Amino acid sequence: MSTGLLRLFKSRTASAPVARERLQILLAHERGLRGQPELLGILREEILAVVSRHVELDPEKVIVRMERGDSVSTLEVDIELPNHFERRIATVG
């Protein structure tokens, strides 16, 4: 009888293995980021510079987000453009 009960009891109290696993995954990621600080900041600056060569931009309207998934991560770049930007490109071109 007792193994089932014991397992039930243990699975309820043994949260340390979860802590350990969460830490290992998190720290592996954070250590990888060290030394290349603020990747998102750098990306934001460079994307802003490239787009500004062609379109007048409000720096506040450029949003760069990263979302980490289990197997892949996504980079989301959200740039708000003023409505008259096609005409500006046309005149430049």
Add this chain to the structure above:
Amino acid sequence: MAKVLVVTSGKGGVGKTTSTAALGAALAQSGQKVVVVDFDVGLRNLDLVMGAERRVVFDLINVVQGVAKLSQALIRDKRLENLWLLPASQTRDKDALTDQGVGVIIADLRARFDWVLCDSPAGIERGATLAMRYADEAVIVTNPEVSSVRDSDRIIGMLDSKTVKAEQGERVVKHILITRYDQARAARGEMLNIDDILEILATPLLGIVPESQDVLRASNVGCPVTLNNAASAPARAYHEAARRLMGETIPMTIPSERVGLMNRLLGRRAA
């Protein structure tokens, strides 16, 4: 050769100040000449834990700015004649500390003491980086809890990159000191155990300080726990840690409370 040792953690409330006072007193009890330096400018507390809060006249900032001489700011412990305290300022803000100013004081302290123990403020800002800046060795105080372990990992990264030693291509010698450890809970899988923490942080262990009422009791009366009740479990853990800092090799134990028969019958824990 003097050794400069920073007691650091990243996270607040894990026991940096308690550990600085306890290790400083333990080293001094072994005959070493020791100064404990409070780097927590604006929120000083090492003076209180050491029981010297009413004797502070000048502080670290005064010395950095040339208002006072180092010898005027150093406070000698009343119980141990080779233990000294250099308090932090309570009123100034942390920007009053400069890299160069701290460098001069640390060099001066190196010439006068065997051990310079720097009690770091929490966080990773200026105060914390300056506390570790000139360190030869570091004690990273860690609780068996996820946020503390994460912050310790961050601090280890800073010790390996932002210290003078690191910039010169050398290494700060790092030690993990686990505090507030509860062996029974770890055995039940409710708390990260020692092996988990050491494996994650990949840094050698200096000591294991068990969770104990004696720590609070010592700070209540303003006495390092190693002096207040030398027979208590945390005091024995800190004494062993201090001996390891001095280069002794002693087996790692988790000191436990000694519960006397009378106390057990009365349902009390031993002092």
